[in-house]
Amino acid sequence: MEIKFWGVRGSIPSPGPNTAQFGGNTPCVEVINEGEPLIILDAGTGIRKLGMDILKRPDIKDIHLFFSHTHWDHIQGLPFFTPLLIPKYDITLYGPVHYSKNLEQILSQQMEYTYFPVRVEELAAKISFNDIIEQEITIGEDVKVTTKFVNHPVVCLSYKIEKDGKSFVYMTDHEPYRNLFADADELSCEEGRQVAKDQNEALVEFVRGVDIFCVDAQYTAEEYDPSRIGWGHSSTIASYDLAREAGVKEMIIFHHDPDRSDSDLQKMLSNLHDISWSPDQDNVPVRLAREQFNIHL
Ligand SMILES: [Zn+2]
Ligand SMILES: [Zn+2]
Numbered sequence: 291m292e293i294k295f296w297g298v299r300g301s302i303p304s305p306g307p308n309t310a311q312f313g314g315n316t317p318c319v320e321v322i323n324e325g326e327p328l329i330i331l332d333a334g335t336g337i338r339k340l341g342m343d344i345l346k347r348p349d350i351k352d353i354h355l356f357f358s359h360t361h362w363d364h365i366q367g368l369p370f371f372t373p374l375l376i377p378k379y380d381i382t383l384y385g386p387v388h389y390s391k392n393l394e395q396i397l398s399q400q401m402e403y404t405y406f407p408v409r410v411e412e413l414a415a416k417i418s419f420n421d422i423i424e425q426e427i428t429i430g431e432d433v434k435v436t437t438k439f440v441n442h443p444v445v446c447l448s449y450k451i452e453k454d455g456k457s458f459v460y461m462t463d464h465e466p467y468r469n470l471f472a473d474a475d476e477l478s479c480e481e482g483r484q485v486a487k488d489q490n491e492a493l494v495e496f497v498r499g500v501d502i503f504c505v506d507a508q509y510t511a512e513e514y515d516p517s518r519i520g521w522g523h524s525s526t527i528a529s530y531d532l533a534r535e536a537g538v539k540e541m542i543i544f545h546h547d548p549d550r551s552d553s554d555l556q557k558m559l560s561n562l563h564d565i566s567w568s569p570d571q572d573n574v575p576v577r578l579a580r581e582q583f584n585i586h587l
Contacts, residue, residue: 291456291587292322293502297336298579300463300508300523300545301363308551313581315339316363317462317545319504323453326430327352331449331460336581337367344373351378354429357385358462359446360396368397369406379415386437386445387421394419422447438496440464441489442522450496456587457500459538462545464506465514465524466490466532490532497536501587504542504579505529510558511565526562533574534566544579 297315305314316334323329328350330337344350353373358364373379385393397419398410410417424447427435436450441464448461467489471482497503507529509518514525526543533541543562546555555578567573 291451291453291458293458293504293585293587294320294322295336295579295581295583296320296340297332297334297367298544298546298581299334299363299548300506301548303335304548308553311552311580312546312555312578314548315581316366317358318367319460321451321458323430323433326433326453327354329429329433329435329451330355332356332358332364332462333366333368333371334363335367335370338370338372341370341372341374345376351380352430353379353381355381355383356435356447356449357383357393358448358460359386359442359444360388360393361444361463364463365397365400369401369408374413374415374417375408377414377416381415381417382420383417384420384422384427386439386447387423388445392419392421436496438493440493441467443520446522448493448496450500458502458587459497459500459504461493461497461503461505463522465519465522466528467493468519494532494536497532497538499537499539501539502542502585503533503536503538503540504544505533506545507543507562508545508547510561526558527565530562530566530574530576533576534571537572538574541574541576542579542585543576546579 297318299314299316303314315336317332318334318336319331321329401410434452437447440446440448446463450459467486469482469486471478506524507526508523509525511525511527
């Protein structure tokens, strides 16, 4: 399995000299399994360059694109994904079920003439849309994709991809579940506490022992204060605690804040190391996601 990062930035593209090292494109990750269809996670602005790269790889025909959710930063590159315009490609799109509209309606709306000059009906590739829930999907001969809902202000899925004993989890736009009834009466408060605990434990099980855990860690511990709780993004230490509890082999910090410069990101990583490293426990290696960065498993 090969994992390649094309966009690692959250919220809005942030190009410029201060972000050139880690990159300013919004989320897009490619997962290659030899002899199997290509898998893409999210269609932030990073997907534009991935699309151009795919045109240079004649063997690719079958593409499976999974959306974590449909916030702008995860869909805004889709209209610029060139394979959509070429009849040779078979492109299957997946996204979490939405309470008011389906995936096709949401993605078609961003390609109405008001916003973009080419409409979904005019795309030449063979395209299909799938609204999905927590489930298991087999891609090609033998690639297993498992999904899990995470905690974000809109329905959002995490994806686990497994093949030949190797595993990768992509968990962006998530913050730990919390007790939503902390201020209610004692009984409701206890129920809320239990629900949050159960949901957080289910995530640990979902991630248990994976080789690579790519996870939202947009904020430092200090930034994740009450003003940001509920925005659907995690602190580095919260994501690290999840990674350590689940015994993952490596954690990748993802969905970088658009205001975080390259040097700030390095500082954030070394601060995380300072507060999390423990001589008594297994420590998880952590890296920062970076555009054009490849992982071979
Ligand atoms: Zn996002
Ligand atoms: Zn989001």
